Structure formats: structure tokens, C-alpha cells
Amino acid sequence: MNNMNNKDYLVTKGLDETLANIILIHSDPKTGHNLLEFLSDNRESLGDSILNIGLSNDACSHSWVSFFLDVLLFKTVTILEFHKPNYDAIVEKYKDNEKVKVVWGDVRQASEFIEESSDCCFWWHGPEHIPLDDLPKALEELKSLSEKAILWACPWGSYYGVGPGLYLGDGHHYYPENEHFSSLGMNVFNTGGDHNTGNANIVAYIIKGDESW
Numbered sequence: 754m755n756n757m758n759n760k761d762y763l764v765t766k767g768l769d770e771t772l773a774n775i776i777l778i779h780s781d782p783k784t785g786h787n788l789l790e791f792l793s794d795n796r797e798s799l800g801d802s803i804l805n806i807g808l809s810n811d812a813c814s815h816s817w818v819s820f821f822l823d824v825l826l827f828k829t830v831t832i833l834e835f836h837k838p839n840y841d842a843i844v845e846k847y848k849d850n851e852k853v854k855v856v857w858g859d860v861r862q863a864s865e866f867i868e869e870s871s872d873c874c875f876w877w878h879g880p881e882h883i884p885l886d887d888l889p890k891a892l893e894e895l896k897s898l899s900e901k902a903i904l905w906a907c908p909w910g911s912y913y914g915v916g917p918g919l920y921l922g923d924g925h926h927y928y929p930e931n932e933h934f935s936s937l938g939m940n941v942f943n944t945g946g947d948h949n950t951g952n953a954n955i956v957a958y959i960i961k962g963d964e965s966w
Contacts, residue, residue, distance in 0.1 A: 763789075767819035769812040776820070788906075788944060791956070792825060798960050800872020800901045801828040806860050807879045808832050810842040817877070822852055831871055835859050861887055863894040874899040880934075880957075881907045885927045892937055896966065904958040905934065909943055912951035929955055938965020 763773040776789045792799070803821050808814050821827045831854045832847075834840040840857045847853040858866030860876070861883065874895045880888060895903050911928040927933075931941045934957035946952030959966055 763820075763824065766823040767816065768824070769816040771813045772816040772820065775813075788956070789824075792904075795902070795960075796825065798902050799825070799827075802831070802871040802873070803827045803829070804831045804833065804867070804871035804874045804895075804898060806833050806863075806874065806876035806895075807882075808834050808839065808843055810839045810846075815846065817875075818847070818853060821875075827873075828852065829854070829871075831856060831867065831869075833858050833860060833863060833867065860891045861894060863891075864897050867898055870898045870900055872899070872901040874903045876903075876905045878907055880905050881913075881925045881927065881929050883926060885933060888933065889937060892939075900961065902958065902960045903939075904956070905939070906954050906956045908951070909953040909955045910949035912949050931955055938963070 760770070760773045760777055763776065764770060768776075803825075805817060805821070808817065818830055818832075821830050829852050832843060833856050834843055835858065837857065840855065844855045847855060856866050860879070876895075880891070883891060892903070907929045908925075909929060909931070913925050913928075931943070934955060935941045937957075939957040939959045940963070941955060941957045944954045944956055
């Protein structure tokens with residue numbers, strides 16, 4: 754843990770410095786634990802395979818794949834990406850990596866595109882890119898594809914602008930608040946800073962066996 758909780762170590766594992774900072778800085782103010790510590794502390798609950806929802810074609814986003822495979826030591830990563838240019842670029846990048854599978858599709862109909870379930874589902878800064886009313890549908894889809902756990906994260910509050918929005922595009926459909934996720938039966942905590950500042954996240958998760966699963 755002590756070795757993992759270090760930016761230099763994360764960079765040696767292939768992470769872009771921006772993502773390394775995100776993982777280490779965003780801390781739960783109640784425990785002081787950052788995102789890496791939270792994931793590490795719950796590592797046994799996450800299994801060996803992970804489904805990642807959405808991946809932009811940039812160094813920071815690709816670092817998530819390095820993080821999953823080389824830091825958290827998942828055996829396989831499946832990426833579900835809706836934006837076709839990103840999908841095409843990601844397919845090309847990982848075409849020779851047997852541990853990475855790339856699937857085109859919409860999270861709200863994920864089971865139509867993904868044939869095999871994963872142990873864990875991870876969706877970083879994506880829930881705000883679909884309409885609020887579609888969150889229950891997305892969660893039910895991912896429950897059907899996750900054997901052990903689901904973890905989402907998004908900005909907390911009204912710092913970012915809200916526009917008409919495109920799914921997994923630049924537009925946000927709503928201002929995310931904790932109750933949007935706790936009302937779905939997810940466990941929720943906040944990391945990284947104060948509400949409505951642009952530095953804070955909502956982290957929402959559910960582990961199989963929870964009453965709301």
C-alpha cells in the first residue's frame with residue numbers, strides 16, 4: 754500500500770501525471786483515504802476483471818488501463834465506449850493487447866453489446882453525461898453485467914455548466930448531488946474538496962450482497 758500510494762510509483766507503472774494526481778488527491782474527508790486507498794482497501798471485493806465505461810482517446814484516459822492492469826492487477830479490462838471516433842482509436846491502440854477488449858455501445862443498453870459479465874464495473878465522470886432519469890436504467894444494466902461490485906464517480910454540485918448534453922460528450926445533463934445516487938441504493942462519499950468548487954467528486958458504489966443490489 755505505501756509503495757502504491759506514491760505518484761512516482763504510479764508514473765513508473767505507466768500512468769499520466771494528471772491521472773496520478775487525481776487518484777492521490779481526491780480524498781474522502783472523513784477518512785483521509787484517497788481513491789487509490791479506497792480501491793485498494795476494497796480490492797478483494799472487486800474481483801479479477803473490470804468493465805470500464807467510457808474512455809477518451811488521450812494520455813490521461815489511457816492511464817486508467819495501466820492503473821487497472823499494472824497497479825490494481827486486474828487480469829482483464831473491457832472498455833465500453835459510445836463515441837465512435839474514440840472507439841475506433843481505442844480499438845487500434847489495444848488491438849495487440851490480449852488483456853483488453855473494446856466494445857462499442859451505450860451504457861443504457863450495455864447488455865445488448867457485452868456478451869460476458871465482469872467482476873467489477875467502473876464509470877469515472879460519466880453518469881452526468883446521461884439524463885438523470887436514465888441513471889436507474891444504467892445501474893440495472895450494469896448490475897446484470899457485474900459479478901461483484903459497481904463504482905461510479907462524477908463532479909459534485911453545480912460548478913460545471915449544464916447544457917443539452919451528448920451522451921459521453923462534453924455536455925452535462927444535470928448537477929450531480931449525493932441523493933441522486935443514494936436514492937438508487939448506492940453507498941456515497943465525497944472526495945477532493947468542497948461542494949460546488951469543481952474540485953470535488955461524488956463516489957458512489959455498491960457491492961454485491963448489499964440489500965439494494
